[in-house]
Amino acid sequence: MGGLVLRPPTAADVDPILAWRNxxxxxxxxxxxxxxxxxxxxxxxxxxxxxxxxxxxxxxxERVAMGYLEVKDGMGQDRGSGHRKAEALxxxxxxxxxxxxxxxxxxxxELLVIAFRELRVHRVTAGCFADNVGSWRVMEKVxxxxxxxxxxxxxxxELGWVDGYTYAMLRSEWLDQSC
Ligand SMILES: CC(C)(COP(=O)(O)OP(=O)(O)OC[C@H]1O[C@@H](n2cnc3c(N)ncnc32)[C@H](O)[C@@H]1OP(=O)(O)O)[C@@H](O)C(=O)NCCC(=O)NCCS
Numbered sequence: 001m002g003g004l005v006l007r008p009p010t011a012a013d014v015d016p017i018l019a020w021r022n023x024x025x026x027x028x029x030x031x032x033x034x035x036x037x038x039x040x041x042x043x044x045x046x047x048x049x050x051x052x053x054x055x056x057x058x059x060x061x062e063r064v065a066m067g068y069l070e071v072k073d074g075m076g077q078d079r080g081s082g083h084r085k086a087e088a089l090x091x092x093x094x095x096x097x098x099x100x101x102x103x104x105x106x107x108x109x110e111l112l113v114i115a116f117r118e119l120r121v122h123r124v125t126a127g128c129f130a131d132n133v134g135s136w137r138v139m140e141k142v143x144x145x146x147x148x149x150x151x152x153x154x155x156x157x158e159l160g161w162v163d164g165y166t167y168a169m170l171r172s173e174w175l176d177q178s179c
Contacts, residue, residue: 002106004057006067009044013056016063017044020095029132030093033157051085053114057107065094067107069114071121086122088115092138104138112142116174123170129154130163139167143177 014037020026021040027033035043044054044066051072057065068091077086092107108126115124128135130149140146144167154164 001110002102003059004064004103004106005059006055006057006107006110009054009056009066011041011045013044013063014041017056017066020097021093023096025096026093029129029135029156053088053119055110057103059098059103063095064098065092065103065107067092067111069111071115071119074122085119088119088121088124090115090124090126092135099134104134105141108138108142108144112169112174116171121171123168125166125168127154127164127166129156130165136165136167142169143173144169145173 018035018037018040022034032039044056051070053069053071055067056063057067068089070089071085072087072089074086088111090108090111092104092111094104094107112124115121124144125147126139126144128139130136136146146165147168148164148166150164150166152161152163154162156162
């Protein structure tokens with residue numbers, strides 16, 4: 001895990017993460033651009049949601065990254081279905097001082113372990129702006145497949161309509177890759 005320690009978020013994480021979370025190079029390709037302490041506290045800490053499996057990554061005590069995992073139903077599923085909560089939606093942010101050292105891919109790989117080994121979901125998906133090369137490189141490094149290139153399907157706060165990518169992986173593919 002490259003020295004990273006992953007654990008659930010706590011109230012003490014909010015200020016240290018805010019110190020880098022709103023830097024322009026971080027917010028450039030995020031859907032939620034600037035967040036304040038209340039926004040981040042709400043995102044990280046509650047209300048308690050059994051479908052939210054987000055975590056904070058520490059390196060020697062420094063909060064260097066966050067991983068997001070939200071379980072949801074697949075298309076066509078409803079509350080009466082026997083196979084609910086089949087998909088997991090993933091996301092990641094790494095502190096800029098630590099970019100390019102493989103931590104993004106480490107976070108993504110750990111999210112796949114949580115999704116497929118612990119939660120046993122059928123499939124994971126993640127999306128990004130097409131120009132967010134670092135994010136889709138992370139997805140390709142962990143073996144996810146680009147399933148959609150949406151032409152001007154994504155709204156960027158400064159650029160307007162831009163292209164987006166959707167990546168995915170099936171549990172069966174992850175099991176094959178992990179053997
Ligand atoms: C995207 C992000 C998580 C990547 O984290 P990271 O720790 O740098 O990721 P990794 O080191 O595992 O891999 C990044 C890869 O992208 C490559 N990369 C990054 N920016 C690039 C660019 N502009 N052009 C080409 N390659 C680029 C790196 O070289 C690396 O590839 P390599 O290992 O094959 O050399 C990080 O940049 C980040 O937090 N960005 C801001 C928040 C964000 O955009 N989150 C994702 C929202 S969808």
